[in-house]
Amino acid sequence: MIQQQENEKTFVGRERQPQALADAWIKANPDHGSSRFVITGEINGAAYDANSRVKGLKGGG
Template sequence: MNREMVKDIHEDRPSDPKESLLRAGATVGFLEEARYQALKTDKDDPSWEAKWLYHGFGGAANFIPVVGDAAQRGVDALAYQWQLDEQARINAEAVRQSGEAFSVRRYQLQALADEWAKVNPASGNNRYTLTSEINGAAFHGNQTAQGLAGDQ
């Protein structure tokens, strides 16, 4: 995708040269949001393992004479705590991966803005302005992907 966006910056000649910059930003933002949605979709769900732990060991513990009911409740408490701990670990990993994706996006957008500036030296825009504009286009791409997924 990067190669095609750079090719577009170099070869496309729209009436407004910034169009290629904004299209590149929107593309990066759209793909980034798709990545975030995939991370949410692909997260593990520890509730099934916890249910099997509870029903498997808890059911067996229930047959222990005299203390069966208490033992089953102990297994239930342990299974629930394991589920909470596992969900926290899964969520922390998803947050780490999302942060990593955002960092990649930041460098990718800066490189695209720098490439656009090389191709359009007479634009009169400085690096800060171009970076701000491509970031805005990326956020627009994020919102478009969210809308298509029904998240807005």
């Protein structure tokens, strides 16, 4: 039960990080025309791609 609670806290924290990045990007680029949802999706996609590349490197993940 404790491990599940810790996992949930970690998940929520990791979900908020890309959202915070998207909010900062929107604030710095108010005329961008994309929604927070779209920008967060792009950030998540970039992070996923980076993780995949790291796993392919020698000694990676």
